Amino acid sequence: MYRAQEDHRSASFPALTRSVLDRLPAIVGSTTATPFVFASSGSAMWETALINSVQPGGLLLAPRYGQFSHLFITTAEKLGYRVQVLDVPWGEGAPADAIEAALRGDHAHEIQGVLLVHNETATGVTTDVGAVRAAIDRASHPALLFVDGVSSIASLDFQMDAWGVDCAITGSQKGFMMPAGLGILYCSGRVMAGLDGITMPRAYFDLRPMRDTNAQGYYPATPPTTLLWALDEALTMLHEEGMSRVVARHHRLAEGVRRAVHAWGLRLCAAHPSLYSDTVSAVLVPDGADARTVIDIAARQWNLALGSGLAQLAGKVFRIGHMGDVNELMLAGALSGVELSLLDAGIDVPVGAGVAAATTYWRETAVRT
Amino acid sequence: MYRAQEDHRSASFPALTRSVLDRLPAIVGSTTATPFVFASSGSAMWETALINSVQPGGLLLAPRYGQFSHLFITTAEKLGYRVQVLDVPWGEGAPADAIEAALRGDHAHEIQGVLLVHNETATGVTTDVGAVRAAIDRASHPALLFVDGVSSIASLDFQMDAWGVDCAITGSQKGFMMPAGLGILYCSGRVMAGLDGITMPRAYFDLRPMRDTNAQGYYPATPPTTLLWALDEALTMLHEEGMSRVVARHHRLAEGVRRAVHAWGLRLCAAHPSLYSDTVSAVLVPDGADARTVIDIAARQWNLALGSGLAQLAGKVFRIGHMGDVNELMLAGALSGVELSLLDAGIDVPVGAGVAAATTYWRETAVRT
The missing domain is CATH 3.90.1150.10 (Aspartate Aminotransferase, domain 1)
Structure with a gap:
C-alpha cells in the first residue's frame, strides 16, 4: 500500500483492475463468478448482494444461529425485504433439514433467496454450505443462495461453483490479511443475468455501472487505490501458497x-x-x-x-x-x-x-x- | 497509515474516533454540524445525504452546470427522487436568481432540497453558495441545502454554518490529502433532528446506527482503521496550518x-x-x-x-x-x-x-x- 497516489483514469490503471478481478474467483473455487470490489465494510456486501438480485419486498429464508446471521437478517429487513427466520440455538449451524422443509412448504416459490453465514464468527461455527445446497436441490426450489463468507473466504475451503452459491460475500480484513476498507462480492451467472431486471432503487452499490466500467478496467467512482494494491499483493500471497x-x-x-x-x-x-x-x-x-x-x-x-x-x-x-x-x-x-x-x-x-x-x-x- | 492493525472494539479506539470527529467541523466553518465518516467513495455521500433526509419520491431542485452536478442529479433519480433540473451553460455557476424564482413558484413547498456542487471539478468553477442561501431565504422556502464539496472542502473557504448548509459532502482524496477510500458527510442540526422520521429503506448508509455507535466512540461495522489514522493526521496538518x-x-x-x-x-x-x-x-x-x-x-x-x-x-x-x-x-x-x-x-x-x-x-x- 505504501506507494504514490495515482490517476485512476490513466491508461495503466486497467492492469491493476484486471490483476485483482481475474485472480479473485479462484479463491472461492469458482471459474464462473463475477467479482466486485467496493470501498466499504464487508457487511455492506449483504446489502449489495440483496438489492442487485431480489425485487423490492421479496421474501427471504434465513436461519439465525449467531450475531452475524442475525445482522444479515436485520439488514434485509431494513431494506424492505420480508424474512422467514428459522431460529436455531447459538452454537449450532444452519439446519439443512428445516431449510428443505420450509422450501418444500413454499409451493408458490415465493421465497427468493436463502441467507447463510458460512462461518459464524460469534460462535466459532462453520456451517456445511454444500448440505444446504443439497437441501435446496431436493426441494427443487429456485431460491438464490446467499453466503456470508466474511470470516471464511480466503481461509477455509469455499466451493462457490460446486455449492451453487449465487452471492458470496466478504471483506478485506480477514482471510485477505489486509486493513479493513474493502467489501468483496462474487456473483453467479444467474445473478449477473438478472441484474438489469431488478428494480430496487440503488446508486453507490448498483452493480450495473460497476460491471460496465470494470469491463474497461476502471471504476464508476474514485476507487480506494492503496487498498486495491494491497488486495493485489494478498492475491499473490494466497496464490503462491495455494x-x-x-x-x-x-x-x-x-x-x-x-x-x-x-x-x-x-x-x-x-x-x-x-x-x-x-x-x-x-x-x-x-x-x-x-x-x-x-x-x-x-x-x-x-x-x-x-x-x-x-x-x-x-x-x-x-x-x-x-x-x-x-x-x-x-x-x-x-x-x-x-x-x-x-x-x-x-x-x-x-x-x-x-x-x-x-x-x-x-x-x-x-x-x- | 503505516501502523499495525488493531481491535476496533478496544477500550482505546474511541480516542481515535473522537479525535477525528471532534476536529472535522472546524474544517467547514461549523460549530454545530455532526460529521460522519464512511468507507466509501466521496460520491457515495450524495446518496447518504439524500436517503437520510428526504422522504421517498421527494422533489429536489438542482442546477446542472457540469459533470458532477449532473451525476448528483442522476444519483438522486436512481434513488427514486424527482429532480427539477435548471440547465445552465457549463462554465457558469449555480444560478441564484433562477433558484429563487423556482422556489417562489413552489407555493406548496413541495421541493424538499436544493442540490449544489460548490466546486465543479469538470469546469473549474466555484459557485457562490452564500448567494444561493440568500436566494432560498428571500423565497422564504424551507428546502434543505445539499452541497457537494468534494473538490472544495479543506482547500477552499467553506462556511457551513454561515451559509446554512444542511449536508456538506466530501471524500478523503482531495483537500484532506489522503488516499481515496473515505466518504465524509456533515449534517446540520435540522437533518439530525429529522433522521428518525425518514422512511427511506437504508442499511450501510443509515446514519442512525452510525450516530448511536459514534457517540460511544465506535462504528457499527468494521471501520477502515488505517484511513482513519490518515484522516487524523490530515486534520492535525490542516489545523497546524490553519x-x-x-x-x-x-x-x-x-x-x-x-x-x-x-x-x-x-x-x-x-x-x-x-x-x-x-x-x-x-x-x-x-x-x-x-x-x-x-x-x-x-x-x-x-x-x-x-x-x-x-x-x-x-x-x-x-x-x-x-x-x-x-x-x-x-x-x-x-x-x-x-x-x-x-x-x-x-x-x-x-x-x-x-x-x-x-x-x-x-x-x-x-x-x-
Whole structure:
C-alpha cells in the first residue's frame, strides 16, 4: 500500500483492475463468478448482494444461529425485504433439514433467496454450505443462495461453483490479511443475468455501472487505490501458497488451539466437533465466571486482543481468532496470553497445559524442512 | 497509515474516533454540524445525504452546470427522487436568481432540497453558495441545502454554518490529502433532528446506527482503521496550518496557474473571473485542437497526470489540479509539463512564458522567511 497516489483514469490503471478481478474467483473455487470490489465494510456486501438480485419486498429464508446471521437478517429487513427466520440455538449451524422443509412448504416459490453465514464468527461455527445446497436441490426450489463468507473466504475451503452459491460475500480484513476498507462480492451467472431486471432503487452499490466500467478496467467512482494494491499483493500471497495449503494451514493451527482449550478443561461454544471453525474459536467460560473480565485483563495486562461474546453470548464466551497471516508461534503467544488472563481472572487452569497441548500437536504434524 | 492493525472494539479506539470527529467541523466553518465518516467513495455521500433526509419520491431542485452536478442529479433519480433540473451553460455557476424564482413558484413547498456542487471539478468553477442561501431565504422556502464539496472542502473557504448548509459532502482524496477510500458527510442540526422520521429503506448508509455507535466512540461495522489514522493526521496538518492560511495558499497558487494560462494565450472554461476555482483550472484548447492529445502526451512523455474534459467538454479542455498538498515548485513542474505537452501537440505557445508568469507572481507574493 505504501506507494504514490495515482490517476485512476490513466491508461495503466486497467492492469491493476484486471490483476485483482481475474485472480479473485479462484479463491472461492469458482471459474464462473463475477467479482466486485467496493470501498466499504464487508457487511455492506449483504446489502449489495440483496438489492442487485431480489425485487423490492421479496421474501427471504434465513436461519439465525449467531450475531452475524442475525445482522444479515436485520439488514434485509431494513431494506424492505420480508424474512422467514428459522431460529436455531447459538452454537449450532444452519439446519439443512428445516431449510428443505420450509422450501418444500413454499409451493408458490415465493421465497427468493436463502441467507447463510458460512462461518459464524460469534460462535466459532462453520456451517456445511454444500448440505444446504443439497437441501435446496431436493426441494427443487429456485431460491438464490446467499453466503456470508466474511470470516471464511480466503481461509477455509469455499466451493462457490460446486455449492451453487449465487452471492458470496466478504471483506478485506480477514482471510485477505489486509486493513479493513474493502467489501468483496462474487456473483453467479444467474445473478449477473438478472441484474438489469431488478428494480430496487440503488446508486453507490448498483452493480450495473460497476460491471460496465470494470469491463474497461476502471471504476464508476474514485476507487480506494492503496487498498486495491494491497488486495493485489494478498492475491499473490494466497496464490503462491495455494488455497489447498492455506486451508490445511488453518485447520492444523485451529486444531492446536482446540487442544489447548480442552487441556484447560474448557469447552467450545460450537455444539459438535463437525461444526468447529478453523478461523475462530469461541470458548465458554465456567459457570459463574464473566468472560468480559478475561477479555479486559488480556487487553490491559497482556496486550492481547480477544473477541468478546456478542448479544446473548456476552459474558459467556471469549473468542480467539486464528485466521489470515498467522503461524504456530504467534498462536503460542496468544494461547499463553489467554492462560495468563484466565488465571488472573480467577479461573483455575493447569499452568502451561494449553500451550503444551497445542505445541505438542504442531510438533507432531509439522512439515519438516 | 503505516501502523499495525488493531481491535476496533478496544477500550482505546474511541480516542481515535473522537479525535477525528471532534476536529472535522472546524474544517467547514461549523460549530454545530455532526460529521460522519464512511468507507466509501466521496460520491457515495450524495446518496447518504439524500436517503437520510428526504422522504421517498421527494422533489429536489438542482442546477446542472457540469459533470458532477449532473451525476448528483442522476444519483438522486436512481434513488427514486424527482429532480427539477435548471440547465445552465457549463462554465457558469449555480444560478441564484433562477433558484429563487423556482422556489417562489413552489407555493406548496413541495421541493424538499436544493442540490449544489460548490466546486465543479469538470469546469473549474466555484459557485457562490452564500448567494444561493440568500436566494432560498428571500423565497422564504424551507428546502434543505445539499452541497457537494468534494473538490472544495479543506482547500477552499467553506462556511457551513454561515451559509446554512444542511449536508456538506466530501471524500478523503482531495483537500484532506489522503488516499481515496473515505466518504465524509456533515449534517446540520435540522437533518439530525429529522433522521428518525425518514422512511427511506437504508442499511450501510443509515446514519442512525452510525450516530448511536459514534457517540460511544465506535462504528457499527468494521471501520477502515488505517484511513482513519490518515484522516487524523490530515486534520492535525490542516489545523497546524490553519484553514484561513490553507485557503489563502490555494488562492495564491491558483492565481499563478491562471497567469500561466493567460501567458500561453489560452482561456479558462470558467465564464467569469469571479467563478475561477482555486483547486482546479479547466483550460480550453484552441479551436481545431484536441485536448485529449495534450493529456495523452503529458501522461506518456512527461509523466504528468492532467484531468480530461468530461462529457460535453471531452476534447475541449484539459484540467490542472492544484489542491491539497501542493506548493509553488510542484506546480512550476506541472506548468512546464503542460507547456511541453502543448508544444508537442502542435499548439503554439511562447516557450517558458507560462512558468515565468506564474513564478513572477509567486515571487512577488511570497511570504519571506
